[in-house]
Amino acid sequence: MFFPIILNIAGLALCQNYRANVKLTAVGTTFQPSNPIELLGSISNTKSVIHCSAYCNQNVQCRTFGVNLLSLSCSLYEGHITTGSVVASSSLSQSSFVGGFIYESALFLNYNQTCSTAINRYLVCVGARLVCPINTFWNGSICVNQFYGNTLCQLDIQCRGDLTLICSINSSTCVCNSTRYYWDGTRCALCTNLVCYTQLYFIENQSAAPWTYFSYLYLAFNTPVTLEFSFRNDNLYWWLDDVSVNKIGNTTDLIINGGFETDDFTGWDLENPYGISFGGRVVNDAASHTGTYYYCDGATGAADFLSQTFNVIIGATYNVTYWLKGEGSSPSLANVTIKP
Numbered sequence: 001m002f003f004p005i006i007l008n009i010a011g012l013a014l015c016q017n018y019r020a021n022v023k024l025t026a027v028g029t030t031f032q033p034s035n036p037i038e039l040l041g042s043i044s045n046t047k048s049v050i051h052c053s054a055y056c057n058q059n060v061q062c063r064t065f066g067v068n069l070l071s072l073s074c075s076l077y078e079g080h081i082t083t084g085s086v087v088a089s090s091s092l093s094q095s096s097f098v099g100g101f102i103y104e105s106a107l108f109l110n111y112n113q114t115c116s117t118a119i120n121r122y123l124v125c126v127g128a129r130l131v132c133p134i135n136t137f138w139n140g141s142i143c144v145n146q147f148y149g150n151t152l153c154q155l156d157i158q159c160r161g162d163l164t165l166i167c168s169i170n171s172s173t174c175v176c177n178s179t180r181y182y183w184d185g186t187r188c189a190l191c192t193n194l195v196c197y198t199q200l201y202f203i204e205n206q207s208a209a210p211w212t213y214f215s216y217l218y219l220a221f222n223t224p225v226t227l228e229f230s231f232r233n234d235n236l237y238w239w240l241d242d243v244s245v246n247k248i249g250n251t252t253d254l255i256i257n258g259g260f261e262t263d264d265f266t267g268w269d270l271e272n273p274y275g276i277s278f279g280g281r282v283v284n285d286a287a288s289h290t291g292t293y294y295y296c297d298g299a300t301g302a303a304d305f306l307s308q309t310f311n312v313i314i315g316a317t318y319n320v321t322y323w324l325k326g327e328g329s330s331p332s333l334a335n336v337t338i339k340p
């Protein structure tokens with residue numbers, strides 16, 4: 001994609017120390033940064049590639065520019081040209097170009113020198129020393145753009161801290177600084193039930209099964225969390241009893257009314273967003289697993305949702321247990337999750 005054109009734009013720069021080399025791509029290309037946040041600004045009425053390149057040169061954060069000589073627009077980007085994509089643009093853009101500033105160790109010889117050392121466009125003066133500009137880090141030879149989410153890292157400084165990314169010790173990737181947030185490809189977004197849940201159990205169209213004991217160890221990433229049972233059984237029923245959650249080594253049950261012995265939904269929340277019939281109810285008969293009561297759900301046509309929310313200690317492991325009986329038939333579904 002690169003044309004072997006090297007622009008030396010020192011002529012436009014204020015002084016010799018602002019000399020920079022730029023590689024220009026083929027005509028008819030545009031730059032797609034890996035994140036929209038990298039657009040530093042756009043300048044209208046830019047009449048030449050050299051002008052756009054000079055605007056970029058004046059901004060220590062600018063590494064890549066895109067210029068369109070038909071619309072006379074010049075866009076400045078923070079990302080190095082290799083961090084985004086250079087794409088062939090549509091037919092009308094035969095006058096567009098992308099320029100990528102060249103970054104090599106020879107340009108960073110003044111790194112960590114005192115600011116009285118000759119300054120250049122690649123470093124900024126902080127606390128009397130020449131250091132990397134914002135949103136970049138020193139990799140031992142040059143200043144490199146900080147990484148976005150789900151990228152391999154060793155240190156926090158390598159991740160975009162301004163987007164609340166830190167380097168996870170466990171996964172060695174840049175992750176959102178709180179488990180209440182997840183990297184949605186562009187930013188740290190608040191976890192929703194749909195993306196941040198842990199599935200403990202899922203089955204569709206099961207065969208009839210007697211009372212069965214389920215037990216899971218759950219490592220808490222969030223607090224509070226919601227344990228949710230979602231059931232559908234168009235012809236018959238699911239039976240649930242003796243739900244409990246306790247921290248390993250602590251016998252306190254965090255679930256209120258886990259055996260439904262109050263004969264109602266005390267402690268629980270039952271939601272029926274699809275307005276289905278034969279949804280969850282508390283039943284009193286000898287069929288319960290223990291005690292007198294149990295939960296019975298024959299949601300028809302779609303699922304309903306039984307849930308309870310409780311506080312946990314982040315980093316601690318919890319024992320989630322319950323008894324479930326399925327009368328079988330299809331369509332049917334059981335979906336047990338824990339979510340923030």
Ligand SMILES: *[C@@H]1O[C@H](CO)[C@@H](O)[C@H](O)[C@H]1NC(C)=O
Nearest residue numbers: 111112113114129130138140
């Ligand atoms: C910067 O220079 C100081 C003083 O010479 C030194 O202590 C420090 O380790 C240097 N930092 C880096 C990243 O090279």
Ligand SMILES: *[C@@H]1O[C@H](CO)[C@@H](O)[C@H](O)[C@H]1NC(C)=O
Nearest residue numbers: 103138139140141142143144
């Ligand atoms: C720093 O990054 C540049 C560009 O990715 C790479 O060529 C160079 O090898 C890196 N230097 C070190 C010491 O990792």
Ligand SMILES: *[C@@H]1O[C@H](CO)[C@@H](O)[C@H](O)[C@H]1NC(C)=O
Nearest residue numbers: 161162163164165176177178
């Ligand atoms: C995450 O980042 C935000 C914004 O910088 C900050 O307010 C919050 O305290 C950080 N949370 C943690 C757990 O570090």
Ligand SMILES: *[C@@H]1O[C@H](CO)[C@@H](O)[C@H](O)[C@H]1NC(C)=O
Nearest residue numbers: 193194197228230335337339
């Ligand atoms: C299972 O439950 C989770 C959490 O509510 C939900 O996001 C997911 O879509 C459910 N899966 C199915 C197949 O219903």
Ligand SMILES: *[C@@H]1O[C@H](CO)[C@@H](O)[C@H](O)[C@H]1NC(C)=O
Nearest residue numbers: 247249250251252253254311
């Ligand atoms: C057990 O867990 C309960 C509920 O979280 C808490 O109040 C109690 O202090 C814990 N006991 C011990 C010994 O940690």
Ligand SMILES: *[C@@H]1O[C@H](CO)[C@@H](O)[C@H](O)[C@H]1NC(C)=O
Nearest residue numbers: 169170171219221314315316
């Ligand atoms: C990361 O690893 C540490 C140590 O192994 C562990 O205590 C912690 O729970 C882990 N955190 C996550 C989010 O996996």
Ligand SMILES: *[C@@H]1O[C@H](CO)[C@@H](O)[C@H](O)[C@H]1NC(C)=O
Nearest residue numbers: 215217244248249319320321
């Ligand atoms: C989880 O709880 C069940 C019963 O409540 C118990 O039998 C099981 O040993 C517990 N598991 C762990 C790892 O503590």
Ligand SMILES: *[C@@H]1O[C@H](CO)[C@@H](O)[C@H](O)[C@H]1NC(C)=O
Nearest residue numbers: 203204205206329330331332
């Ligand atoms: C479950 O059964 C229904 C029909 O009763 C069918 O449409 C669906 O595909 C089945 N699902 C699976 C996973 O077998």
